[in-house]
Amino acid sequence: xxxxxxxxxxxxxxxxxxxxxxxxxxxxxxxxxxxxxxxxxxxxxxxxxxxxxxxxxxxxxxxxxxxxxxxxxxxxxxxxxxxxxxxxxxxxxxxxxxxxxxxxxxxxxxxxxxxxxxxxxxxxxxxxxxxxxxxxxxxxxxxxxxxxxxxxxxxxxxxxxxxxxxxxxxxxxxxxxxxxxxxxxxxxxxxxxxxxxxxxxxxxxxxxxxxxxxxxxxxxxxxxxxxxxxxxxxxxxxxxxxxxxxxxxxxxxxxxxxxxxxxxxxxxxxxxxxxxxxxxxxxxxxxxxxxxxxxxxxxxxxxxxxxxxxxxxxxxxxxxxxxxxxxxxxxxxxxxxxxxxxxxxxxxxxxxxxxxxxxxxxxxxxxxxxxxxxxxxxxxxxxxxxxxxxxxxxxxxxxxxxxxxxxxxxxxxxxxxxxxxxxxxxxxxxxxxxxxxxxxxxxxxxxxxxxxxxxxxxxxxxxxxxxxxxxxxxxxxxxxxxxxxxxxxxxxxxxxxxxxxxxxxxxxxxxxxxxxxxxxxxxxxxxxxxxxxxxxxxxxxxxxxxxxxxxxxxxxxxxxxxxxxxxxxxxxxxxxxxxxxxxxxxxxxxxxxxxxxxxxxxxxxxxxxxxxxxxx
Numbered sequence: 001x002x003x004x005x006x007x008x009x010x011x012x013x014x015x016x017x018x019x020x021x022x023x024x025x026x027x028x029x030x031x032x033x034x035x036x037x038x039x040x041x042x043x044x045x046x047x048x049x050x051x052x053x054x055x056x057x058x059x060x061x062x063x064x065x066x067x068x069x070x071x072x073x074x075x076x077x078x079x080x081x082x083x084x085x086x087x088x089x090x091x092x093x094x095x096x097x098x099x100x101x102x103x104x105x106x107x108x109x110x111x112x113x114x115x116x117x118x119x120x121x122x123x124x125x126x127x128x129x130x131x132x133x134x135x136x137x138x139x140x141x142x143x144x145x146x147x148x149x150x151x152x153x154x155x156x157x158x159x160x161x162x163x164x165x166x167x168x169x170x171x172x173x174x175x176x177x178x179x180x181x182x183x184x185x186x187x188x189x190x191x192x193x194x195x196x197x198x199x200x201x202x203x204x205x206x207x208x209x210x211x212x213x214x215x216x217x218x219x220x221x222x223x224x225x226x227x228x229x230x231x232x233x234x235x236x237x238x239x240x241x242x243x244x245x246x247x248x249x250x251x252x253x254x255x256x257x258x259x260x261x262x263x264x265x266x267x268x269x270x271x272x273x274x275x276x277x278x279x280x281x282x283x284x285x286x287x288x289x290x291x292x293x294x295x296x297x298x299x300x301x302x303x304x305x306x307x308x309x310x311x312x313x314x315x316x317x318x319x320x321x322x323x324x325x326x327x328x329x330x331x332x333x334x335x336x337x338x339x340x341x342x343x344x345x346x347x348x349x350x351x352x353x354x355x356x357x358x359x360x361x362x363x364x365x366x367x368x369x370x371x372x373x374x375x376x377x378x379x380x381x382x383x384x385x386x387x388x389x390x391x392x393x394x395x396x397x398x399x400x401x402x403x404x405x406x407x408x409x410x411x412x413x414x415x416x417x418x419x420x421x422x423x424x425x426x427x428x429x430x431x432x433x434x435x436x437x438x439x440x441x442x443x444x445x446x447x448x449x450x451x452x453x454x455x456x457x458x459x460x461x462x463x464x465x466x467x468x469x470x471x472x473x474x475x476x477x478x479x480x481x482x483x484x485x486x487x488x489x490x491x492x493x494x495x496x497x498x499x500x501x502x503x504x505x506x507x508x509x510x511x512x513x514x515x516x517x518x519x520x521x522x523x524x525x526x527x528x529x530x531x532x533x534x535x536x537x538x539x540x541x542x543x544x545x546x547x548x549x550x551x552x553x554x555x556x557x558x559x560x561x562x563x564x565x566x567x568x569x570x571x572x573x574x575x576x577x578x579x580x581x582x583x584x585x586x587x588x589x590x591x592x593x594x595x596x597x598x599x600x601x602x603x604x605x606x607x608x609x610x611x612x613x614x615x616x
Contacts, residue, residue: 089402093457099355107346129253133190137305162232167221180608181597185585247303262302295321322368384410409434432477447477461526487550502533536560557583561603580606
């Protein structure tokens with residue numbers, strides 16, 4: 001008992017001593033704080049007020065250095081969609097509603113089913129490539145930009161700074177003579193890495209130039225043209241293919257010096273080819289096509305701009321014959337040895353047919369064939385066809401997931417927009433007036449601008465417009481790919497249309513006719529925000545540029561040879577540039593430079609050219 005009591009007394013004394021010391025320390029601390037407060041009271045009221053934190057120890061921090069002229073950046077929360085977003089079509093998008101039947105051919109043998117050995121999945125649009133430039137139509141797998149980098153738009157002006165002449169090509173009896181660049185005809189623009197630049201098949205002066213940016217432009221004159229972006233000087237001798245290229249080529253997104261390009265007009269025997277070009281040797285190293293007996297449609301052509309899935313080394317190339325082609329490239333790039341080559345496996349082919357389709361070009365039936373460039377979200381490809389149907393295709397199984405009726409022939413490339421907050425994505429698309437009942441005889445029909453829910457195929461909104469039929473080779477409606485706005489126009493989506501009833505002013509007089517319309521909608525509701533109308537019509541897609549403050553400006557070319565800059569919030573024209581002749585191609589923009597080709601007809605009478613434009 002005593003031992004225990006004595007121990008408790010000892011512990012009590014020790015705690016008393018510790019408390020005394022603590023109280024003494026606290027008193028000193030309070031006295032110090034009071035002294036500091038007295039000192040602060042003598043200071044100017046503009047001085048920083050006292051905080052107890054000022055006298056307590058803190059972690060050492062590196063000084064913050066503010067760089068001069070550094071633009072303020074607002075942090076944006078990073079939101080990501082679920083990697084496995086299920087496709088769950090609504091009832092009205094069930095392929096059986098349209099009588100769809102599909103077939104597969106794998107490595108030359110018809111097959112009941114298919115499963116890719118490696119999971120093919122695309123990431124977001126920003127991750128399609130790390131190579132600086134515009135490498136495929138619409139820039140990436142979402143087809144949502146024709147622009148690389150930000151632009152300096154102080155004066156709101158455009159100026160022609162260089163030009164390169166183009167020729168023409170007679171495709172053969174009954175196939176016509178083709179000049180300049182056509183639809184979609186966007187150039188490829190790329191800044192090559194230094195090690196790649198050293199081994200490219202370019203002139204020596206460009207091999208030695210740092211930050212070398214090259215324009216690669218297959219044209220309808222039968223050649224691929226190569227130019228320096230800033231000067232327009234030829235970087236290589238034009239590569240002769242001897243065939244008409246109307247569509248847009250693709251560059252390998254991994255940085256491999258490989259160009260993928262499709263033939264737009266068949267040869268006199270009816271054959272057309274898709275080619276891969278070695279940009280070190282400047283020669284075609286592989287091709288497929290000719291006349292494919294697997295295709296339901298006789299017409300063979302490749303206007304689509306291909307996609308390359310880097311992770312699986314797979315090429316995806318739609319055909320105007322109604323076949324989707326995929327193939328593992330087995331590509332090898334030996335940078336140190338200065339070599340690149342491919343050894344493709346067997347082609348995987350998907351074909352379809354449905355109610356109302358014909359297997360030839362019957363005018364009273366829907367046409368098979370894909371002219372637009374397929375967009376891809378994760379493992380799914382989205383495309384429309386000449387028969388007016390939108391398809392969602394599983395790229396790993398080549399299984400058709402859903403079908404949406406988009407009314408008529410649709411050559412517009414689908415644009416994909418992510419909505420991470422609602423864990424979904426959207427598709428923007430439109431149609432022309434071609435195969436609608438009575439369109440040819442009455443001279444007109446309906447063009448629809450639509451927003452579709454990507455996972456389900458449900459139409460969220462649509463806007464209907466009257467449009468002229470035009471002719472069998474020049475239909476009205478919508479041919480330009482829309483733009484889903486970002487930055488300060490993130491609430492808008494921009495479409496254009498051709499051969500639609502318009503009201504315009506010419507020499508101070510208000511007139512009416514059938515021409516071109518540029519139009520902005522509110523993304524959420526589909527409500528029209530503004531429109532601009534003119535007499536000349538549009539095949540070229542609206543190109544939207546953004547400055548460092550995320551202000552947006554629309555650059556729109558027309559078929560009378562005019563390139564205009566528009567205010568993106570109002571549609572008001574800000575500047576107009578004469579490009580000399582008709583523009584059907586869509587421009588590409590790298591930094592403050594725009595490049596586009598012309599046809600050499602209409603406009604102010606100049607011949608067909610590739611033209612470089614400076615934005616200021």
